[in-house]
Amino acid sequence: MIFGLPFNLFWLVAWIVISSGCMALANRVEEHRKKKRGNTI
Amino acid sequence: MTPSFTAVSVILFIVIVGSVVGFRAGAGRKMNLEEWSVAGRSFGLLFMWLLMAGEIYTTFAFLGASGWAYSRGGPALYIMAYITLGYVVSFYVLPFIWGLGRRHGLQTQSDFFEKRYQSKGLALFVSLIGVLFVIPYLQIQLVGLGIIVQVASFDQIPRATSMLIAVCIVALFVFFGGMRAVAWVSVIKDFLMILAAVSIGIYVPVHYFGGVGPLFHSLAATHPAHLVMPGATKTMGHAWFISTVVLSACGFYMWPHTFGAAFTAKSGHILRRNAIVTPLYTISLAFIFIAGFAAVLLVPGLSNGDMSLLMLARKSFPAWFLGVIGGAGALTAMVPAAIIILTASTLFAKNVYRPLFAPQMAEDKVARLAKTMVLVLALTSFYLALHSSTTLVALLLLGYAGVTQFFPGVVLGLFWPRVTTTGVISGLVAGLATVASLMLSHHDPFRGLNAGFIALCLNFLVTATVSFSTCAQENPLPLSDAE
Numbered sequence: 001m002i003f004g005l006p007f008n009l010f011w012l013v014a015w016i017v018i019s020s021g022c023m024a025l026a027n028r029v030e031e032h033r034k035k036k037r038g039n040t041i
Numbered sequence: 042m043t044p045s046f047t048a049v050s051v052i053l054f055i056v057i058v059g060s061v062v063g064f065r066a067g068a069g070r071k072m073n074l075e076e077w078s079v080a081g082r083s084f085g086l087l088f089m090w091l092l093m094a095g096e097i098y099t100t101f102a103f104l105g106a107s108g109w110a111y112s113r114g115g116p117a118l119y120i121m122a123y124i125t126l127g128y129v130v131s132f133y134v135l136p137f138i139w140g141l142g143r144r145h146g147l148q149t150q151s152d153f154f155e156k157r158y159q160s161k162g163l164a165l166f167v168s169l170i171g172v173l174f175v176i177p178y179l180q181i182q183l184v185g186l187g188i189i190v191q192v193a194s195f196d197q198i199p200r201a202t203s204m205l206i207a208v209c210i211v212a213l214f215v216f217f218g219g220m221r222a223v224a225w226v227s228v229i230k231d232f233l234m235i236l237a238a239v240s241i242g243i244y245v246p247v248h249y250f251g252g253v254g255p256l257f258h259s260l261a262a263t264h265p266a267h268l269v270m271p272g273a274t275k276t277m278g279h280a281w282f283i284s285t286v287v288l289s290a291c292g293f294y295m296w297p298h299t300f301g302a303a304f305t306a307k308s309g310h311i312l313r314r315n316a317i318v319t320p321l322y323t324i325s326l327a328f329i330f331i332a333g334f335a336a337v338l339l340v341p342g343l344s345n346g347d348m349s350l351l352m353l354a355r356k357s358f359p360a361w362f363l364g365v366i367g368g369a370g371a372l373t374a375m376v377p378a379a380i381i382i383l384t385a386s387t388l389f390a391k392n393v394y395r396p397l398f399a400p401q402m403a404e405d406k407v408a409r410l411a412k413t414m415v416l417v418l419a420l421t422s423f424y425l426a427l428h429s430s431t432t433l434v435a436l437l438l439l440g441y442a443g444v445t446q447f448f449p450g451v452v453l454g455l456f457w458p459r460v461t462t463t464g465v466i467s468g469l470v471a472g473l474a475t476v477a478s479l480m481l482s483h484h485d486p487f488r489g490l491n492a493g494f495i496a497l498c499l500n501f502l503v504t505a506t507v508s509f510s511t512c513a514q515e516n517p518l519p520l521s522d523a524e
Contacts, residue, residue, distance in 0.1 A: 004254030006268050008423050009061075009327065012121040016323050023132050023317045030313075 043375025044360035045195040047182040051364025052193055052371055059229050059372050060210055063222035089306050089315045091227040094322050100185030100374035104347045104434030106326055112346030114272025114281060123286045124323050127293025136309030137455050140523025150300040151392035156460040157518045161396050168392040171297035172385045174443030176422060182378035183426035185433060186371055192351040193367035206424055207375060213417040215379045216412055223379045225342045230376050233369035235325050242328020245335045245357055256335055264337060281486045284494035292445030298384035331376035347433050386414035442493025446472035449504045458516045461508045468504030472496040
């Protein structure tokens with residue numbers, strides 16, 4: 001148990017947050033790349 | 042005042058408030074097909090979030106997830122995994138679909154297939170398959186509504202009556218309000234759903250067990266196999282879990298209504314930001330699962346697991362709060378039901394009826410026909426829901442197995458210029474035939490894997506092989522058009 005949750009449930013909740021963080025990072029990199037190229041979607 | 046009267050009155054009040062908000066949203070706007078079906082492509086981040094949360098967090102998430110946590114155990118957690126991964130797929134795919142939609146005036150999934158593969162036959166086939174597999178999804182919402190009113194009325198109101206009332210309200214506010222009405226009702230629905238999920242998921246474990254940790258300790262002690270794979274099932278092991286997550290994540294935006302919602306955005310950026318923010322909403326599902334697991338100990342022996350969350354609420358809360366939870370559940374069924382009916386009726390009128398019977402039909406006449414189809418579809422789904430006996434999650438898995446077969450055609454169509462029309466048609470037919478044969482012969486899961494996943498792999502293989510063995514063709518929707 002972690003924070004009162006079974007490990008599998010905790011793992012999935014943790015990855016929800018991590019996935020959002022990863023996409024936010026990917027979005028920043030992508031926007032930076034597009035700004036450099038002077039192009040937008 | 043009896044508890045049944047109090048709970049049903051609160052539900053009715055919430056449904057009426059939701060409907061009034063929906064009706065007002067559509068008032069004063071000129072309702073052409075573009076405004077009615079994709080809200081004039083005008084939604085910003087907040088409305089996109091509301092619309093997408095509205096169509097994804099349905100009564101399936103509310104009653105179905107807790108129902109499977111109750112009746113199946115560990116395998117139910119696939120829901121949290123696939124929703125999160127589905128957003129990752131959408132992050133990379135939807136902005137391109139939106140860009141092409143804006144450039145080429147696409148409104149539906151079939152429009153995409155028709156323009157990309159220059160085939161009216163393929164577009165017609167995609168529309169028919171889309172409408173066919175969206176029906177189980179619509180059934181989920183109506184069956185869910187029936188359960189809500191039945192439990193909240195302490196079995197005083199029959200399920201069929203409550204479903205009929207709900208179908209009429211849904212059809213009316215889609216008819217008069219369109220997509221904008223649906224997004225506005227989502228405001229109330231999302232607020233109430235989070236309130237209900239958090240209330241049950243926190244109050245129940247604290248009240249009965251002294252916290253979430255002690256709840257799971259009790260569950261592990263009394264039902265040691267329930268929280269691990271394959272839970273209370275015999276066939277849903279790790280291979281099933283992984284294959285179902287991959288299948289559902291790929292199919293997340295392949296439903297005609299979720300695909301079509303991408304066209305309502307103001308820009309591709311909005312869709313990316315939506316994919317970043319919306320997964321956080323999925324955390325509320327953890328509370329729903331906690332309620333489902335708590336119900337195993339507190340309301341054991343239910344013949345229908347989908348009733349577990351509401352039976353738990355009925356046992357734990359006063360009647361008025363059961364009404365609030367029931368009202369939240371009713372809106373989580375009505376909002377997606379409205380979106381599905383709206384999209385399916387547009388698909389039928391624009392991509393099935395017009396090309397087949399009236400190629401010269403003007404847009405305003407298509408819009409009028411689509412509105413008539415709202416009533417036809419609503420009543421058809423009501424009839425099917427009346428005769429449904431399967432669980433909510435099983436209905437959803439059936440739909441996913443079907444609509445995910447569009448995934449190769451969409452993704453390869455976007456990113457692989459060598460894909461050909463014959464390749465996509467062959468792959469689609471092979472995938473759908475595999476799904477049908479495995480499911481109808483009761484071979485799902487097949488060798489531990491989800492039948493839809495096996496069909497998807499075969500679909501990709503056939504699409505690639507046939508595309509390589511047929512002449513290359515021009516790509517009328519190059520990615521540069523989406524930028």
